[in-house]
Amino acid sequence: MRWVTFDCFGTLVDWRHGILTSADLIAPGQGPRLLEAYNRHEPDVQAETPELRYRHVMAESLRRACAEEKVELQADDASVLAATIPYWPVFPEVEAELSTLRAAGWNLALLTNCDRDLIAETLRRLPVRFDAVVTAEDARAYKPANAHFELFKRSYEPAAWVHAAQSYFHDMVPAHRLGIRRVWINRQGEQAPDPTIIQRVLPDLHGLLTAVQNL
Incomplete structure:
Protein backbone atom coordinates (compact mmCIF):
# COMPACT_ATOMS: atom_id res chain seq x y z
CA MET A 1 0.00 0.00 0.00
CA TRP A 88 -8.27 24.97 16.63
CA PRO A 89 -8.91 25.73 12.94
CA VAL A 90 -7.99 23.48 10.05
CA PHE A 91 -6.02 25.14 7.23
CA PRO A 92 -8.35 25.96 4.32
CA GLU A 93 -6.63 23.86 1.65
CA VAL A 94 -6.56 20.63 3.67
CA GLU A 95 -9.81 19.14 2.38
CA ALA A 96 -9.09 19.62 -1.32
CA GLU A 97 -5.43 18.58 -1.24
CA LEU A 98 -5.91 15.49 0.92
CA SER A 99 -8.97 14.46 -1.11
CA THR A 100 -6.81 14.68 -4.23
CA LEU A 101 -4.23 12.38 -2.65
CA ARG A 102 -6.89 9.86 -1.67
CA ALA A 103 -8.45 9.95 -5.15
CA ALA A 104 -5.00 9.17 -6.60
CA GLY A 105 -4.80 6.01 -4.50
CA TRP A 106 -2.75 7.14 -1.50
CA ASN A 107 -3.63 6.08 2.03
CA LEU A 108 -3.44 8.81 4.69
CA ALA A 109 -2.10 8.59 8.23
CA LEU A 110 -1.28 10.89 11.14
CA LEU A 111 1.91 10.64 13.18
CA THR A 112 1.17 13.06 15.98
CA ASN A 113 2.77 14.22 19.22
CA CYS A 114 -0.68 14.13 20.79
CA ASP A 115 -2.70 11.76 23.00
CA ARG A 116 -5.46 9.49 21.72
CA ASP A 117 -8.24 11.43 23.44
CA LEU A 118 -7.12 14.82 22.12
CA ILE A 119 -6.51 13.66 18.55
CA ALA A 120 -9.92 11.96 18.56
CA GLU A 121 -11.49 15.39 19.15
CA THR A 122 -9.41 16.93 16.36
CA LEU A 123 -10.28 14.14 13.90
CA ARG A 124 -13.91 15.22 14.17
CA ARG A 125 -12.91 18.54 12.59
CA LEU A 126 -10.60 17.20 9.88
CA PRO A 127 -12.58 16.98 6.64
CA VAL A 128 -10.89 13.86 5.21
CA ARG A 129 -10.81 10.34 6.66
CA PHE A 130 -7.48 8.96 7.87
CA ASP A 131 -6.61 5.30 7.53
CA ALA A 132 -4.23 5.20 10.51
CA VAL A 133 -3.19 7.30 13.48
CA VAL A 134 -0.04 6.90 15.59
CA THR A 135 0.04 9.06 18.72
CA ALA A 136 2.73 9.83 21.27
CA GLU A 137 0.68 7.71 23.66
CA ASP A 138 1.03 4.75 21.27
CA ALA A 139 4.71 5.36 20.53
CA ARG A 140 5.58 6.17 24.16
CA ALA A 141 7.81 8.95 22.88
CA TYR A 142 7.67 12.36 21.27
CA LYS A 143 9.08 13.25 17.89
CA PRO A 144 11.87 13.90 16.90
CA ALA A 145 12.45 10.44 18.41
CA ASN A 146 12.10 7.65 15.85
CA ALA A 147 9.33 5.78 17.68
CA HIS A 148 6.31 7.08 15.71
CA PHE A 149 7.91 6.22 12.39
CA GLU A 150 9.14 2.82 13.52
CA LEU A 151 5.75 1.86 14.95
CA PHE A 152 4.00 2.93 11.77
CA LYS A 153 6.41 0.91 9.63
CA ARG A 154 5.97 -2.23 11.76
CA SER A 155 2.20 -1.88 11.80
CA TYR A 156 1.50 -1.07 8.14
CA GLU A 157 4.58 -2.17 6.14
CA PRO A 158 4.18 0.58 3.54
CA ALA A 159 5.25 -0.28 -0.01
CA ALA A 160 5.68 3.43 -0.71
CA TRP A 161 5.85 6.10 1.97
CA VAL A 162 6.14 9.90 1.94
CA HIS A 163 6.01 12.00 5.10
CA ALA A 164 4.68 15.57 4.88
CA ALA A 165 5.01 17.94 7.81
CA GLN A 166 5.60 21.53 8.87
CA SER A 167 8.18 20.97 11.60
CA TYR A 168 11.77 20.67 10.43
CA PHE A 169 12.88 19.69 13.94
CA HIS A 170 10.13 17.23 14.86
CA ASP A 171 9.54 15.62 11.46
CA MET A 172 12.02 16.33 8.69
CA VAL A 173 15.04 15.42 10.82
CA PRO A 174 13.82 11.96 11.93
CA ALA A 175 12.33 11.17 8.51
CA HIS A 176 15.71 11.92 6.94
CA ARG A 177 17.48 9.87 9.62
CA LEU A 178 15.29 6.87 8.77
CA GLY A 179 15.48 7.28 4.99
CA ILE A 180 11.80 8.18 4.56
CA ARG A 181 10.89 10.35 1.57
CA ARG A 182 9.64 13.72 2.76
CA VAL A 183 7.98 17.01 1.87
CA TRP A 184 8.53 20.01 4.11
CA ILE A 185 5.37 22.11 4.44
CA ASN A 186 7.23 25.31 5.28
CA ARG A 187 4.33 27.52 6.31
CA GLN A 188 6.56 29.99 8.20
CA GLY A 189 9.12 30.50 5.44
CA GLU A 190 11.94 29.21 7.64
CA GLN A 191 15.52 28.53 6.64
CA ALA A 192 16.46 24.88 7.05
CA PRO A 193 19.52 24.49 9.33
CA ASP A 194 20.70 21.75 6.95
CA PRO A 195 19.09 22.20 3.52
CA THR A 196 20.53 18.92 2.27
CA ILE A 197 17.95 16.90 4.20
CA ILE A 198 15.01 18.60 2.41
CA GLN A 199 13.81 16.73 -0.68
CA ARG A 200 10.74 18.82 -1.52
CA VAL A 201 9.43 22.03 0.04
CA LEU A 202 6.01 23.67 -0.30
CA PRO A 203 4.66 26.82 1.42
CA ASP A 204 1.39 24.98 2.18
CA LEU A 205 -0.41 21.82 0.97
CA HIS A 206 -1.21 23.14 -2.50
CA GLY A 207 0.44 20.90 -5.10
CA LEU A 208 1.20 18.13 -2.59
CA LEU A 209 0.12 15.31 -4.91
CA THR A 210 2.64 16.41 -7.55
CA ALA A 211 5.40 16.68 -4.94
CA VAL A 212 4.59 13.24 -3.57
CA GLN A 213 4.48 11.63 -7.02
CA ASN A 214 7.78 13.25 -8.00
CA LEU A 215 9.46 11.57 -5.05
Missing part, protein backbone atom coordinates in the same frame (compact mmCIF):
# COMPACT_ATOMS: atom_id res chain seq x y z
CA ARG A 2 1.07 3.57 -0.68
CA TRP A 3 1.00 5.96 2.25
CA VAL A 4 1.39 9.67 2.90
CA THR A 5 1.84 10.36 6.61
CA PHE A 6 1.32 13.76 8.18
CA ASP A 7 2.02 15.60 11.34
CA CYS A 8 -1.26 17.17 12.47
CA PHE A 9 -0.67 20.40 14.40
CA GLY A 10 1.09 23.01 12.32
CA THR A 11 0.64 20.98 9.14
CA LEU A 12 -3.12 20.41 8.95
CA VAL A 13 -4.35 22.41 11.95
CA ASP A 14 -3.30 26.00 12.62
CA TRP A 15 -1.17 25.40 15.70
CA ARG A 16 0.11 28.95 16.03
CA HIS A 17 -3.37 30.45 15.85
CA GLY A 18 -4.61 27.93 18.41
CA ILE A 19 -1.92 28.64 20.97
CA LEU A 20 -1.96 32.40 20.47
CA THR A 21 -5.72 32.79 20.82
CA SER A 22 -5.89 30.35 23.74
CA ALA A 23 -3.13 32.20 25.57
CA ASP A 24 -5.03 35.44 24.98
CA LEU A 25 -7.98 33.97 26.87
CA ILE A 26 -5.98 33.83 30.09
CA ALA A 27 -3.63 36.77 29.43
CA PRO A 28 -5.31 39.23 27.04
CA GLY A 29 -2.84 40.83 24.65
CA GLN A 30 -0.01 38.48 25.62
CA GLY A 31 -0.76 35.73 23.09
CA PRO A 32 2.04 36.54 20.61
CA ARG A 33 4.74 36.62 23.30
CA LEU A 34 3.46 33.47 24.97
CA LEU A 35 3.26 31.63 21.64
CA GLU A 36 6.94 32.20 20.91
CA ALA A 37 7.96 31.34 24.48
CA TYR A 38 5.79 28.22 24.43
CA ASN A 39 7.44 26.99 21.24
CA ARG A 40 10.85 27.36 22.89
CA HIS A 41 9.86 25.34 25.95
CA GLU A 42 7.75 22.49 24.58
CA PRO A 43 10.61 20.45 23.02
CA ASP A 44 12.48 20.57 26.32
CA VAL A 45 9.47 19.34 28.28
CA GLN A 46 8.94 16.50 25.82
CA ALA A 47 12.60 15.48 25.93
CA GLU A 48 12.75 15.63 29.73
CA THR A 49 9.56 13.59 30.31
CA PRO A 50 8.70 11.48 27.24
CA GLU A 51 6.23 9.45 29.30
CA LEU A 52 4.17 12.55 30.18
CA ARG A 53 0.71 12.75 28.59
CA TYR A 54 0.46 15.52 26.04
CA ARG A 55 -2.14 17.57 27.91
CA HIS A 56 0.37 17.78 30.77
CA VAL A 57 3.20 18.64 28.36
CA MET A 58 1.14 21.57 27.12
CA ALA A 59 0.32 22.70 30.64
CA GLU A 60 3.94 22.59 31.80
CA SER A 61 5.19 24.31 28.64
CA LEU A 62 2.65 27.08 29.15
CA ARG A 63 3.70 27.47 32.80
CA ARG A 64 7.32 27.87 31.73
CA ALA A 65 6.37 30.31 28.97
CA CYS A 66 4.41 32.45 31.43
CA ALA A 67 7.25 32.37 33.95
CA GLU A 68 9.75 33.44 31.27
CA GLU A 69 7.52 36.27 30.08
CA LYS A 70 6.50 37.26 33.64
CA VAL A 71 2.81 36.69 32.90
CA GLU A 72 0.70 35.72 35.91
CA LEU A 73 -0.93 32.31 35.50
CA GLN A 74 -3.73 31.09 37.74
CA ALA A 75 -3.39 27.49 38.94
CA ASP A 76 -6.12 26.09 36.69
CA ASP A 77 -5.31 28.28 33.66
CA ALA A 78 -2.54 25.95 32.48
CA SER A 79 -5.17 23.53 31.12
CA VAL A 80 -6.46 26.07 28.58
CA LEU A 81 -4.58 24.55 25.60
CA ALA A 82 -5.93 21.04 26.17
CA ALA A 83 -9.40 22.52 26.62
CA THR A 84 -9.34 24.48 23.35
CA ILE A 85 -7.31 22.19 21.07
CA PRO A 86 -10.43 20.46 19.65
CA TYR A 87 -11.52 23.86 18.26
Whole structure:
Protein backbone atom coordinates (compact mmCIF):
# COMPACT_ATOMS: atom_id res chain seq x y z
CA MET A 1 0.00 0.00 0.00
CA ARG A 2 1.07 3.57 -0.68
CA TRP A 3 1.00 5.96 2.25
CA VAL A 4 1.39 9.67 2.90
CA THR A 5 1.84 10.36 6.61
CA PHE A 6 1.32 13.76 8.18
CA ASP A 7 2.02 15.60 11.34
CA CYS A 8 -1.26 17.17 12.47
CA PHE A 9 -0.67 20.40 14.40
CA GLY A 10 1.09 23.01 12.32
CA THR A 11 0.64 20.98 9.14
CA LEU A 12 -3.12 20.41 8.95
CA VAL A 13 -4.35 22.41 11.95
CA ASP A 14 -3.30 26.00 12.62
CA TRP A 15 -1.17 25.40 15.70
CA ARG A 16 0.11 28.95 16.03
CA HIS A 17 -3.37 30.45 15.85
CA GLY A 18 -4.61 27.93 18.41
CA ILE A 19 -1.92 28.64 20.97
CA LEU A 20 -1.96 32.40 20.47
CA THR A 21 -5.72 32.79 20.82
CA SER A 22 -5.89 30.35 23.74
CA ALA A 23 -3.13 32.20 25.57
CA ASP A 24 -5.03 35.44 24.98
CA LEU A 25 -7.98 33.97 26.87
CA ILE A 26 -5.98 33.83 30.09
CA ALA A 27 -3.63 36.77 29.43
CA PRO A 28 -5.31 39.23 27.04
CA GLY A 29 -2.84 40.83 24.65
CA GLN A 30 -0.01 38.48 25.62
CA GLY A 31 -0.76 35.73 23.09
CA PRO A 32 2.04 36.54 20.61
CA ARG A 33 4.74 36.62 23.30
CA LEU A 34 3.46 33.47 24.97
CA LEU A 35 3.26 31.63 21.64
CA GLU A 36 6.94 32.20 20.91
CA ALA A 37 7.96 31.34 24.48
CA TYR A 38 5.79 28.22 24.43
CA ASN A 39 7.44 26.99 21.24
CA ARG A 40 10.85 27.36 22.89
CA HIS A 41 9.86 25.34 25.95
CA GLU A 42 7.75 22.49 24.58
CA PRO A 43 10.61 20.45 23.02
CA ASP A 44 12.48 20.57 26.32
CA VAL A 45 9.47 19.34 28.28
CA GLN A 46 8.94 16.50 25.82
CA ALA A 47 12.60 15.48 25.93
CA GLU A 48 12.75 15.63 29.73
CA THR A 49 9.56 13.59 30.31
CA PRO A 50 8.70 11.48 27.24
CA GLU A 51 6.23 9.45 29.30
CA LEU A 52 4.17 12.55 30.18
CA ARG A 53 0.71 12.75 28.59
CA TYR A 54 0.46 15.52 26.04
CA ARG A 55 -2.14 17.57 27.91
CA HIS A 56 0.37 17.78 30.77
CA VAL A 57 3.20 18.64 28.36
CA MET A 58 1.14 21.57 27.12
CA ALA A 59 0.32 22.70 30.64
CA GLU A 60 3.94 22.59 31.80
CA SER A 61 5.19 24.31 28.64
CA LEU A 62 2.65 27.08 29.15
CA ARG A 63 3.70 27.47 32.80
CA ARG A 64 7.32 27.87 31.73
CA ALA A 65 6.37 30.31 28.97
CA CYS A 66 4.41 32.45 31.43
CA ALA A 67 7.25 32.37 33.95
CA GLU A 68 9.75 33.44 31.27
CA GLU A 69 7.52 36.27 30.08
CA LYS A 70 6.50 37.26 33.64
CA VAL A 71 2.81 36.69 32.90
CA GLU A 72 0.70 35.72 35.91
CA LEU A 73 -0.93 32.31 35.50
CA GLN A 74 -3.73 31.09 37.74
CA ALA A 75 -3.39 27.49 38.94
CA ASP A 76 -6.12 26.09 36.69
CA ASP A 77 -5.31 28.28 33.66
CA ALA A 78 -2.54 25.95 32.48
CA SER A 79 -5.17 23.53 31.12
CA VAL A 80 -6.46 26.07 28.58
CA LEU A 81 -4.58 24.55 25.60
CA ALA A 82 -5.93 21.04 26.17
CA ALA A 83 -9.40 22.52 26.62
CA THR A 84 -9.34 24.48 23.35
CA ILE A 85 -7.31 22.19 21.07
CA PRO A 86 -10.43 20.46 19.65
CA TYR A 87 -11.52 23.86 18.26
CA TRP A 88 -8.27 24.97 16.63
CA PRO A 89 -8.91 25.73 12.94
CA VAL A 90 -7.99 23.48 10.05
CA PHE A 91 -6.02 25.14 7.23
CA PRO A 92 -8.35 25.96 4.32
CA GLU A 93 -6.63 23.86 1.65
CA VAL A 94 -6.56 20.63 3.67
CA GLU A 95 -9.81 19.14 2.38
CA ALA A 96 -9.09 19.62 -1.32
CA GLU A 97 -5.43 18.58 -1.24
CA LEU A 98 -5.91 15.49 0.92
CA SER A 99 -8.97 14.46 -1.11
CA THR A 100 -6.81 14.68 -4.23
CA LEU A 101 -4.23 12.38 -2.65
CA ARG A 102 -6.89 9.86 -1.67
CA ALA A 103 -8.45 9.95 -5.15
CA ALA A 104 -5.00 9.17 -6.60
CA GLY A 105 -4.80 6.01 -4.50
CA TRP A 106 -2.75 7.14 -1.50
CA ASN A 107 -3.63 6.08 2.03
CA LEU A 108 -3.44 8.81 4.69
CA ALA A 109 -2.10 8.59 8.23
CA LEU A 110 -1.28 10.89 11.14
CA LEU A 111 1.91 10.64 13.18
CA THR A 112 1.17 13.06 15.98
CA ASN A 113 2.77 14.22 19.22
CA CYS A 114 -0.68 14.13 20.79
CA ASP A 115 -2.70 11.76 23.00
CA ARG A 116 -5.46 9.49 21.72
CA ASP A 117 -8.24 11.43 23.44
CA LEU A 118 -7.12 14.82 22.12
CA ILE A 119 -6.51 13.66 18.55
CA ALA A 120 -9.92 11.96 18.56
CA GLU A 121 -11.49 15.39 19.15
CA THR A 122 -9.41 16.93 16.36
CA LEU A 123 -10.28 14.14 13.90
CA ARG A 124 -13.91 15.22 14.17
CA ARG A 125 -12.91 18.54 12.59
CA LEU A 126 -10.60 17.20 9.88
CA PRO A 127 -12.58 16.98 6.64
CA VAL A 128 -10.89 13.86 5.21
CA ARG A 129 -10.81 10.34 6.66
CA PHE A 130 -7.48 8.96 7.87
CA ASP A 131 -6.61 5.30 7.53
CA ALA A 132 -4.23 5.20 10.51
CA VAL A 133 -3.19 7.30 13.48
CA VAL A 134 -0.04 6.90 15.59
CA THR A 135 0.04 9.06 18.72
CA ALA A 136 2.73 9.83 21.27
CA GLU A 137 0.68 7.71 23.66
CA ASP A 138 1.03 4.75 21.27
CA ALA A 139 4.71 5.36 20.53
CA ARG A 140 5.58 6.17 24.16
CA ALA A 141 7.81 8.95 22.88
CA TYR A 142 7.67 12.36 21.27
CA LYS A 143 9.08 13.25 17.89
CA PRO A 144 11.87 13.90 16.90
CA ALA A 145 12.45 10.44 18.41
CA ASN A 146 12.10 7.65 15.85
CA ALA A 147 9.33 5.78 17.68
CA HIS A 148 6.31 7.08 15.71
CA PHE A 149 7.91 6.22 12.39
CA GLU A 150 9.14 2.82 13.52
CA LEU A 151 5.75 1.86 14.95
CA PHE A 152 4.00 2.93 11.77
CA LYS A 153 6.41 0.91 9.63
CA ARG A 154 5.97 -2.23 11.76
CA SER A 155 2.20 -1.88 11.80
CA TYR A 156 1.50 -1.07 8.14
CA GLU A 157 4.58 -2.17 6.14
CA PRO A 158 4.18 0.58 3.54
CA ALA A 159 5.25 -0.28 -0.01
CA ALA A 160 5.68 3.43 -0.71
CA TRP A 161 5.85 6.10 1.97
CA VAL A 162 6.14 9.90 1.94
CA HIS A 163 6.01 12.00 5.10
CA ALA A 164 4.68 15.57 4.88
CA ALA A 165 5.01 17.94 7.81
CA GLN A 166 5.60 21.53 8.87
CA SER A 167 8.18 20.97 11.60
CA TYR A 168 11.77 20.67 10.43
CA PHE A 169 12.88 19.69 13.94
CA HIS A 170 10.13 17.23 14.86
CA ASP A 171 9.54 15.62 11.46
CA MET A 172 12.02 16.33 8.69
CA VAL A 173 15.04 15.42 10.82
CA PRO A 174 13.82 11.96 11.93
CA ALA A 175 12.33 11.17 8.51
CA HIS A 176 15.71 11.92 6.94
CA ARG A 177 17.48 9.87 9.62
CA LEU A 178 15.29 6.87 8.77
CA GLY A 179 15.48 7.28 4.99
CA ILE A 180 11.80 8.18 4.56
CA ARG A 181 10.89 10.35 1.57
CA ARG A 182 9.64 13.72 2.76
CA VAL A 183 7.98 17.01 1.87
CA TRP A 184 8.53 20.01 4.11
CA ILE A 185 5.37 22.11 4.44
CA ASN A 186 7.23 25.31 5.28
CA ARG A 187 4.33 27.52 6.31
CA GLN A 188 6.56 29.99 8.20
CA GLY A 189 9.12 30.50 5.44
CA GLU A 190 11.94 29.21 7.64
CA GLN A 191 15.52 28.53 6.64
CA ALA A 192 16.46 24.88 7.05
CA PRO A 193 19.52 24.49 9.33
CA ASP A 194 20.70 21.75 6.95
CA PRO A 195 19.09 22.20 3.52
CA THR A 196 20.53 18.92 2.27
CA ILE A 197 17.95 16.90 4.20
CA ILE A 198 15.01 18.60 2.41
CA GLN A 199 13.81 16.73 -0.68
CA ARG A 200 10.74 18.82 -1.52
CA VAL A 201 9.43 22.03 0.04
CA LEU A 202 6.01 23.67 -0.30
CA PRO A 203 4.66 26.82 1.42
CA ASP A 204 1.39 24.98 2.18
CA LEU A 205 -0.41 21.82 0.97
CA HIS A 206 -1.21 23.14 -2.50
CA GLY A 207 0.44 20.90 -5.10
CA LEU A 208 1.20 18.13 -2.59
CA LEU A 209 0.12 15.31 -4.91
CA THR A 210 2.64 16.41 -7.55
CA ALA A 211 5.40 16.68 -4.94
CA VAL A 212 4.59 13.24 -3.57
CA GLN A 213 4.48 11.63 -7.02
CA ASN A 214 7.78 13.25 -8.00
CA LEU A 215 9.46 11.57 -5.05
